[in-house]
Amino acid sequence: MNAIEVRHLHKSFEGFSLHDISFSVPEGTIMGFIGENGAGKSTTIKCILNLLKKDYGEILLFGKDIVEHEISIKNDIGVVFDDLYVPETLNATQLDKIMKKVFKTWDSDYYFERLAQFKVPAYKKVKTLSRGMRMKLSIALALAHHPKLLLLDEPTSGLDPIVRDEILDLLLAYMEDETHSILLSSHMTSDLEKIADYITFIHDGEIVWSESKDVLLYEYGIFNGTQEEVNELPEQAIIRKRAGAFGIDVLVQKHAVNPVFALKKPTIEDIMIFFVKGEVSR
Numbered sequence: 384m385n386a387i388e389v390r391h392l393h394k395s396f397e398g399f400s401l402h403d404i405s406f407s408v409p410e411g412t413i414m415g416f417i418g419e420n421g422a423g424k425s426t427t428i429k430c431i432l433n434l435l436k437k438d439y440g441e442i443l444l445f446g447k448d449i450v451e452h453e454i455s456i457k458n459d460i461g462v463v464f465d466d467l468y469v470p471e472t473l474n475a476t477q478l479d480k481i482m483k484k485v486f487k488t489w490d491s492d493y494y495f496e497r498l499a500q501f502k503v504p505a506y507k508k509v510k511t512l513s514r515g516m517r518m519k520l521s522i523a524l525a526l527a528h529h530p531k532l533l534l535l536d537e538p539t540s541g542l543d544p545i546v547r548d549e550i551l552d553l554l555l556a557y558m559e560d561e562t563h564s565i566l567l568s569s570h571m572t573s574d575l576e577k578i579a580d581y582i583t584f585i586h587d588g589e590i591v592w593s594e595s596k597d598v599l600l601y602e603y604g605i606f607n608g609t610q611e612e613v614n615e616l617p618e619q620a621i622i623r624k625r626a627g628a629f630g631i632d633v634l635v636q637k638h639a640v641n642p643v644f645a646l647k648k649p650t651i652e653d654i655m656i657f658f659v660k661g662e663v664s665r
């Protein structure tokens with residue numbers, strides 16, 4: 384089953400539109416969601432959560448339409464945005480009391496265990512917490528009703544590498560239950576390389592690809608050479624080409640290239656830049 388299925392989603396604002404967005408997140412997997420600033424990641428996530436009304440298209444969570452089954456579905460979802468949006472004068476202990484009333488499945492023991500693990504103070508007002516602590520608190524709040532699906536929109540932006548790593552570890556621990564799934568938007572493609580199973584790339588309101596991470600990282604290669612050398616590559620192997628610091632860089636389909644050509648392993652970031660800035664032709 385798919386935890387999330389987005390089919391032909393359209394949403395227009397003045398000057399921007401999401402166009403025919405389709406992708407799915409299989410149950411038990413982590414989907415990384417990448418794209419430039421303003422590409423439409425947050426808009427897509429808000430449509431998935433029905434926080435924004437779509438123009439048309441279909442969004443199914445656990446096989447059910449989110450608009451028709453919003454209340455029951457939302458009990459199974461945890462959400463983390465790029466900051467903690469709760470009243471700033473409250474502390475983590477007061478938030479526990481509020482959340483107990485919101486979710487029948489709220490697990491105070493689990494919540495306080497996560498706060499202790501993350502060293503988030505239980506009695507300090509939210510407004511006095513550092514950015515890292517706010518995000519850790521936000522994640523503890525999203526997890527403590529034991530959701531089946533987590534949607535995270537830039538949860539690690541502006542955090543130092545140590546805190547980011549702690550958050551990634553927590554997400555991996557959450558994924559130990561094979562029925563759990565995550566959609567995670569991030570500009571930190573290196574984080575996604577560590578934990579994602581699939582990557583969806585959105586550019587200018589359209590999906591460029593939605594693919595298994597292993598396919599992206601192991602089936603593509605980068606060739607660097609002169610135009611004459613590039614001319615020797617088989618046409619069908621060439622995915623994108625761009626001028627590099629030294630010669631021409633070409634993103635190629637590895638299996639279609641003779642092994643005499645030395646290829647470099649691409650990163651997700653390399654592939655993303657090739658698709659945005661590269662040319663299709665040789």
Ligand SMILES: Nc1ncnc2c1ncn2[C@@H]1O[C@H](COP(=O)(O)OP(=O)(O)OP(=O)(O)O)[C@@H](O)[C@H]1O
Nearest residue numbers: 396397398399418419420421422423424425426427
């Ligand atoms: N409520 C709104 N009204 C009008 N335009 C909006 C609204 N929300 C988003 N937009 C526009 O939609 C576009 C996509 O924004 P969105 O926040 O989805 O991008 P993003 O990929 O999440 O970007 P970032 O990585 O910078 O967070 C932007 O041009 C933004 O200005």
